[in-house]
Amino acid sequence: MKRLLSVFLITLGCTAIILSGCGSSSGSAAGKNGKLYVYNWGEYIDPDVITSFEKETGIKVIYDMFESNEIMYAKIAQDDSAYDVICPSDYMIQKLIESGLVQKLDYSKLPNATANIGKDYWTKSQQFDAGNLYSVPYCWGTVGILYNKTMVSDPVDSWNILWNSKYKGEILMQDSVRDAYMVALKKDGYSCNTTDKAQLEQATQDLIAQKPLVQAYVIDQVRDKMIGGEAALGVIYSGEAIYTKRENPDLEYVIPKEGTNIWIDSWVITKDSKNKENALKWINYMCRDDIALKNFDYITYSTPNVKAQAEITDDDIRNSKVAFPDLNSIKTEAYSNLGEAGDxxxxxxxxxxxxxx
Amino acid sequence: MLKSAKTSRLLASPYLAWAFIFILVPLGMILYYGLTDDAGAFTLQNITYIAKPAYFKSLLLALELGVISTVICFLLAYPLGMILAGMKLGRHEFILTLFILPMWMNFLLRTLTWMTLLERKGVLNDILGLLHLPPVYIINTPAAIVIGMVYNFLPFMILPIYNSLSKIDDNVINAARDLGADPLQTFLRVTLPLSVPGIISGITMVFIPALTTFAISAMLGGSKVLLIGNVIEQEFTVAYDWHLGSGMSIILMLFILINMVISSVSDRKEAG
Structure with missing residues (x-):
């Protein structure tokens, strides 16, 4: 949906550029300290945070959103100078580093990042950013099953329930290659980064067998459809669990026992960024504990900012196993870049x- | 004379520039990407990819749904066109406006509304429930996509058919009657042939967007029904394979070209 909307908006934008060319070309309203082009996931920030950043720094923020890592990559690979700071996921950061589209960070300008981001998350980040040279964690979480307690009678603890014909037409799958395959591969006990033909073949057959049971392949709509009771089971990111439960108390989030994907979305600065200093200020600002907390309250995606975690006032959420699971008690695996042939x-x-x- | 030719050329230049930048350049880029590989060497691999079962199936399905939608649009639009053409001035304009009115709203918004109507717990099933009838599950099936296409493209069929029907001189019909033709004969041998240009342009205007759509199939098909338009969209956005996406686009363009040739040939026949 957002993808379609963005196409529509781009068209409008192009028209606007052409039209503005006829009028005054000096009209772009830069802040007194310049501009900053931010490219982030949809609904992934508290809008007030952008406003307060602009107020405190005098930097004008131009904020765009993407719906998937792949769409983001398509745009950055075209022209990475179009944005200064972006927030991709783990495997995509690895791909961006390998493609030389991002630059090393000057940590002397990021005191909040070094002070507030937990050690575990830096360690986890090493898998896609060896030496933590390029990226600063922003949000993290798992992928799991969200189910409606009133519609599902069986215990939900395994990916296998998504193949139970009892729930035909009641299942929502993720409309993204990596997440869909992760579900099938984990169900069979394989790595979600496998490039083994036989394993992928088996996963493909499983997904084809599952298709008649699936109501729809969607991304952002899983949330609204689950809240509205349109489906009984849906594959979803852990960050949506708190929000959806708040809206519909019948919903419950589970990390299946076979293990799942753990993901980290981190800030990176593009190689040809025209506003590098402002981009560093942005990242540093996002790592400030009060800002990270404000953001967490709004988007409910787990923050790697341990100082902010400790400041969460709601005990249930601060101790929530959904938002902050004990990483030693669950099996998790991060995505890594598969390379062109793998993709x-x-x-x-x-x-x-x-x-x- | 020379001066006016110069002025007209000058006046035409914005349109020429437009055609160059937004039609020729993109077309050239699609041909370039479609016929090369990553290294920039010539290859037909992007075209022959269509032979893979998954890709070929999406093309066949797109053709099938496109044809079904076009036929339904025609069957709905022709009688309406005849009714409108037979109406008094003023009234038919009102009804025509009713059909065009929804087009003033954004196309995505209207398609989104169909989602709400056809959903499992949507408006349609609510109404059926009130009447104690069993619910129907249309959403996320090819049928839902056909409904969406017919709904969105119907005006493009009605307008040209109505136009060509309303241009038929009443005297021609009267002459046919005078010469002893019954209503059916008049329709088959006079009205229908004279409205062929409208039918052809209606078919073209419905079939081509129906064949290439990816928005309607993504929204009403729940991404479960893969059409060639969705394949191309996926290649460009998700897989980031511009070569393969362009190759698929070239295949699709071939079908559009065939459609255009057929319609222009039959147009010329009409003129001759």
Whole structure:
């Protein structure tokens, strides 16, 4: 949906640029300390945070949103100078580093990051950013099953329930290659980064077998459809669990026993950023504990900012196993970049699933 | 004379520039990307990819749904066109406006509304529930996509058909009657042939957007039904494979070209 909307908005934007070319070209309203182009996930920040950043720093923020890592990559690979600071996920950060599209960070300008971000998250980040040179964690979480207690009678503790024909038409799957395959691969006990043909073949057959049971493949809509009772089970990011439960108390989030994906979304600065200093200020600002807390209250995605974690006032949330699971008690695996051949292979298999009856 | 030619060329220049920047350049880029690989070497691999079952199936399905939608649009639009053409001035304009009115709203918004109507717990099933009828599950099936396409593209069929029907001189019909043709014969041998240009342009205007759509199928098909338009969109956005996406686009363009050739040939026949 957002993808379509953004196409529409881009068209409008192009028209506006052409039209503004006829009028005065000096009209772009820069802040007194310049501009900053931010590219982040949709609904992934408290809008007040942007305003307060602008007020405190005098930097004008131009804020754009993307719906998937792949869409973001397509845009950055075209022209990375279009944005200064972006917030991709782990495997995509690895891909950006390997493609030389991001630059090393000057940590002397990021005191809040070094002070407030927990050690565990820096360690986890090493998997895609060895030496923590390029990225600063912003949010993290797991992928799990959100289910409606009034509609599901069986215990939900395994990915297998998504293959239970009792819930035909009541299941929502993620419309993204990596997440869909992660579910099938983990169910069979494989790594979610496998490039083994036999394992992927099996996962593909599983996903095709599952397709008649699936109501729809969606991304952001899982949240609203689950709240509205449109479906009984949905694959969703842990960050949505607190929000959806708040809206519909019948919903429960579970991390399946076979293990799941753990993801970290981190800030990176593009290689050809035109506003590097402002980008560093932005990252540092996002790591301030009061800002991270304000953001967490709004978007409910787990923050790696341990100082902010300690300041959460609601005991239930501060001690929540959903928001802050004990990483030693669950099996988790982060995505890594599959390379071009790997991506092509996953995509071809995914097309088979999508075109199956 | 020379001066006026110069002025007209000058006046035409914005349109030429427009056509160059927004039609020729993108077309050239699609051809370039579609016929090269990552290294920039010539290849037909992006085109032959269509032979893969998953890709070929999406093309066939897009053609099938496109044809079904076009036929339904035609069956709905022709009688309406005839009714409108037979109406007194003023009234038919009102009804025509009613059909065009929804087009003033954003197309995505209208398609989104169909989602709410057809959903499992949507408006349609609410109404059926009130009448104690069993619910129907149309959303996320090819049928939902056809409904969406017919709804969105119907005006493009009605307008040209109505236009060509209203241009038919009453005297031609009267002459046919005078010469002893019954209503059915008059329709089959006079009205229908004279409205062919409208039918052809209606078919083109419905079939091409129906064949290439990816928005309607993504929204009403729940991403479960993969059309060739969705494949192209995925290649460009998700897979970031511009070569393959362009290759698929070239295939789709071939079908559009065939459609255009057929319509222009039959147009010329009409003129001759």
């Amino acid at each position: 092509r292979m996953y995509n071809d298999y995914w097309m088979q699933v999508k075109s199956a009856d």
